[in-house]
Amino acid sequence: MSEAVPQQVKRVRTRFFGTAKQQGTRITALTSYDALTAQIFDEAGIDFLLVGDSAGNVVFGHGTTVPVTLDELLPLSRAVAGAVRRAMVVADLPFGSYEVSPEQAVGSAVRLMKEGAAHAVKLEGGVRSAASIRRIVDAGVPVMGHVGYTPQSEHALGGHVVQGRGAAAEQLLADALAVQEAGAFAVVLEMVPAGIAREVSESLAIPTIGIGAGAGTDGQILVWQDFAGLTTGRVPRFVKAYADLRGTLTEAATAYADDVRTGAFPAEEHSFGDPARD
Numbered sequence: 001m002s003e004a005v006p007q008q009v010k011r012v013r014t015r016f017f018g019t020a021k022q023q024g025t026r027i028t029a030l031t032s033y034d035a036l037t038a039q040i041f042d043e044a045g046i047d048f049l050l051v052g053d054s055a056g057n058v059v060f061g062h063g064t065t066v067p068v069t070l071d072e073l074l075p076l077s078r079a080v081a082g083a084v085r086r087a088m089v090v091a092d093l094p095f096g097s098y099e100v101s102p103e104q105a106v107g108s109a110v111r112l113m114k115e116g117a118a119h120a121v122k123l124e125g126g127v128r129s130a131a132s133i134r135r136i137v138d139a140g141v142p143v144m145g146h147v148g149y150t151p152q153s154e155h156a157l158g159g160h161v162v163q164g165r166g167a168a169a170e171q172l173l174a175d176a177l178a179v180q181e182a183g184a185f186a187v188v189l190e191m192v193p194a195g196i197a198r199e200v201s202e203s204l205a206i207p208t209i210g211i212g213a214g215a216g217t218d219g220q221i222l223v224w225q226d227f228a229g230l231t232t233g234r235v236p237r238f239v240k241a242y243a244d245l246r247g248t249l250t251e252a253a254t255a256y257a258d259d260v261r262t263g264a265f266p267a268e269e270h271s272f273g274d275p276a277r278d
């Protein structure tokens with residue numbers, strides 16, 4: 001009988017993104033910040049995992065992504081990259097790690113690749129970030145762009161506001177084109193009207209990954225705690241919860257506390273004996 005041979009899986013690389021767009025195969029993505037979710041999402045066939053600076057909200061408990069540092073994202077990225085077999089791991093350049101100069105941007109991107117073991121980096125901004133995107137790409141690091149609503153500029157944008165409505169549609173297209181022209185292999189479109197997101201997607205050769213951008217983009221991404229029903233309070237309109245992890249974990253924690261208090265846990269099967277004494 002032949003032994004089961006471990007299957008080698010073909011990794012998702014930048015080439016995959018171009019092929020997917022050409023063939024009309026939609027690209028799937030979730031965020032991840034730890035080894036266990038990375039392994040689960042990878043095995044489920046999610047194409048790329050984003051180590052997002054949304055960790056500021058969903059891991060560190062800040063109200064925004066603004067306080068997140070490169071040093072905080074590095075170990076999260078390393079954990080995710082170490083757990084995947086197929087998925088591409090993209091790591092966010094956090095606020096303050098790339099805006100000063102293209103040199104600063106290259107230095108930060110290199111740290112995400114070397115110390116964070118990421119396969120690509122993502123940074124926010126279109127025309128304003130194009131020079132840095134070009135320099136990072138020239139250094140041998142694949143770059144994903146991010147235009148439309150850019151959470152790191154929340155305070156400049158005046159809150160969580162849909163971008164690219166009306167006359168601003170021209171600027172959105174210019175931003176997406178600048179990202180493509182600078183050498184990015186894909187671009188996130190966040191919180192823009194579905195119609196303009198479709199137009200931008202049709203105008204670009206590189207794939208668009210939507211979040212709050214309707215059904216006309218070339219792929220979709222969600223923050224995993226949102227898609228799993230773990231986040232609480234007012235969740236953005238673009239979120240669909242595919243599970244109720246908050247409910248499941250609340251029930252489990254309540255049952256565990258009850259069992260500990262009543263003495264029902266641990267039972268004999270959770271305890272160790274000593275054959276020399278029992």
Ligand SMILES: Nc1nc(=O)c2c([nH]1)NC[C@@H]1CN(c3ccc(C(=O)N[C@@H](CCC(=O)O)C(=O)O)cc3)CN21
Pocket residue numbers: 053054057058065151160161162191223225226231235236237238
């Ligand atoms: N949990 C989580 N999910 C996210 O999608 C996410 C983060 N955190 N942190 C980083 C950014 C911030 N994002 C956000 C945060 C809030 C809204 C929001 O409140 N949207 C409202 C108002 C939209 C409007 O202007 O009409 C909504 O109803 O969607 C949107 C995107 C997306 N990112």
Ligand SMILES: CC(C)C(=O)C(=O)O
Pocket residue numbers: 031050051052053054055092146188190211221222223
């Ligand atoms: C929402 C996605 C695109 C992101 O940038 C993040 O999770 O940080």
Ligand SMILES: [Mg+2]
Pocket residue numbers: 052053054065092151
């Ligand atoms: Mg981000």
